[in-house]
Amino acid sequence: MQDAPSLWRALAGPLQQRVSMDAPLDRDLVTEVAIIGAGYTGLAAAYALQKRGVGSVVLDANPIGWGASGRNGGVVSSKFRLSFPLIERLHGLDTAKTMHRLAHDGVRVVEQFVDEFEIPRAQFEHTGSLRCAHTDRAFESIKAEAEWVRTTLNDRTMTVQSRAEVTRETGSNGFVGGVLSADAGTIYPLEYVRGIAAGLVKRGAEIYESTPVLAIERAEGRAGVMLRTSRGTVRANQVIVATNAYSNLTEATSPFTRELVxxxxxxxxxxxxxxxLDAKLMTERRSYTETRRMMKWFRKVDGRMLFGGRDAFGKEGRTDGLEALRRAMVALFPDLAEVRVEYGWSGYVGMTFNALPHVGRSDDRTTFCLGYNGAGVAMASLLGQHAAALALGEKPELSLLAQRGLKPVPFHSLRAPGVRVVAAWYQILDAMGA
Ligand SMILES: Cc1cc2nc3c(=O)[nH]c(=O)nc-3n(C[C@H](O)[C@H](O)[C@H](O)COP(=O)(O)OP(=O)(O)OC[C@H]3O[C@@H](n4cnc5c(N)ncnc54)[C@H](O)[C@@H]3O)c2cc1C
Incomplete structure (x- = not known):
């Protein structure tokens, strides 16, 4: 399968460095840890293992970055979908502090990967991210959160912007104010994932593309797990499943979709x-998100407006959601009514029932790491490394992200119609300004 026809593909340079081994896998291998999925999660796991001198083999059904890692918005953020004040209310202050640290650790890892693997083509910029409020109520709520983070966690990176400031910076009259998170940035996601892979391969990592894992079986002895592919096998002591929202590509990994919506x-x-228009819109070149439940986000890339949103409708490859997205963009930026849309693409994000990523072991040989709730650029780069540590029997600090075994989403078989009902309801509430 080819990558999604995205702007990132159009902007990507030719593959100057080899990013994988000769693909697909066509022989039998033995290693310490087998990793399924070559997105940020799987590659970060391979990185952590390589650092410890532990052998690993990464297998992906598709080209590197074919999944969400090569087609996302490239917003590098330091937050979870659950706000820090809510985490404190539900789990206490110590937990909120740990979660806050984990969120910012993710951004540090992105910076480190870009430096260590020398990926200037990823164009990482520590621009900050502006959250734009669509109603007074939403503005009050994000202001209160910023104040809480400042006074309780002593985090000075969040600052409030007035309506006039947000209007001037974004070029849109659609917002009543905003909160700027300074510890955030933007990146070219496909170049980033390819750059990590190329750096790992240069150091001897084994990554095989176009190699779907068809079965995960138990085997005798220390290398007690066997991955079957169409032309070869990998025997390993441990396996890390890093397939996130694409886990249902084969039967072997589809049980992990049950963690996700x-x-x-x-x-x-x-x-x-x-x-x-270039001079008027998004003058600070940050990433921008809005407070609607069916959130839209936008940034400027290559002198173009990049505009994204979740719609939950339809199958991958369908384009009917893209016109709705264009209308939403024009509603916020009427100046763009006559500007042509040149690229449109989509992908799946893995939402979880508790709105947090899940890292855990589903049995004594298998570690999983998934469910970034649409904010995985930084978090997957971090948590893939923690998953590797977990697979080796270490105890990384995971706080609320730690899962004991797979916990399927309740009423899993109803999740597709359920998502559509929830999405429609959210759209109604957003339209009412509730
Ligand atoms: C349109 C879109 C916009 C987004 N925007 C942002 C954003 O701006 N900021 C942000 O932080 N996050 C964003 N995200 C989320 C982010 O991209 C993901 O959280 C992150 O990329 C997850 O990385 P991953 O490595 O876990 O999964 P993926 O990158 O999806 O990789 C999973 C891989 O597993 C492989 N695979 C699956 N099953 C098998 C199998 N059986 N055998 C072998 N291989 C298999 C797939 O081929 C795939 O390559 C967005 C996501 C999408 C779809």
Whole structure:
């Protein structure tokens, strides 16, 4: 299968470095840890193992970055879907502090990977991210959160912006104010994932593309788990499942979809903006999100408007959600009404029932790490490493992200119609400004 026809593919340079071994796998291998999935999670796990001198083999059904890692919005954020004040209310202050540290650790890892693997093409910029409030009520709520984080966690990176400031910076009249998180940034996601893979391969990592894992079986002895592919096998002591919202590609990994509610997330990119609009819109070149439940986000890339949102409707590859996304973009930015949309693509994000990523072991040989709730660029880069530690029997600090075994989403078989009902309800509430 080819990568999604995204702006990232169009902007990507030719593959100057080899990013994988000769693909697909066509022989039998033995290693310490087998990793399924070559997105940020799987590659971060391979990185952590390589650092410890532990052998690993990474297998992906598709080209590197084919999944969400190569087609996302490239917003590098330091937050979870659950706010820190809510975490404190539900789990106490110590937990909120640990979760806050984990969130910022993710951004540090992205910086480190870009430096260590020398990935200038990923264009990482520590721009900050502006959360734009669509109603007064939403503005009050994000202001209170920023104040709480400042006074309780002593985090000075969140600052409030007035309506006038947000209007001036975004070029949209659609917002009543905003909160700027300074510890955030933007990246070219496909270049980032390819850059990590190329760096790992240069150091001797074994990554095989176009190699779907068809079965995960038990075997005798220390290498007690066997991955079957169409032309070879990998025997390992441990396996890490890093397939996230694409876990249902084969029967072997589909049990891991039961942790998740898949939401389709789509993006469009316009033609290059004329000079006057380029000078007016998103002048600080940050990433921008809004407070609606069916959140939209946007940033400027290559002189174009990149605009994304979750719609939950339809199957991958369908384009009917893209026109709705264009209308949403024009509603916020009427100046873009006549600007052509040149790219449109979508992918799946893995939402979880508790709105947090899940890292754990499903049995004595298998570790899973998934469910980033649409914010995995930084978090998957971090948690893949923690998953590797867990697979080796270490005890990484995971706080609320630690899972004991697989916990299927309740009423899993109803999740597809359920998602549509919830999405429709959210759209109604958003339209009412509730
Ligand atoms: C449109 C979109 C926009 C997004 N925007 C943002 C954003 O701006 N910021 C942000 O932080 N996050 C964003 N995300 C989320 C983020 O991209 C993901 O959380 C992150 O990429 C997950 O990485 P991963 O490695 O766990 O999974 P993926 O990158 O999805 O990788 C999983 C891999 O597993 C492979 N696989 C699956 N099953 C098998 C099998 N049986 N055998 C072999 N291989 C298999 C797949 O081929 C795939 O390559 C977005 C996601 C989407 C879809």
């Amino acid at each position: 898949p939401f389709r997330s789509a993006m469009i990119a316009t033609e290059r903006l004329p000079d006057d």
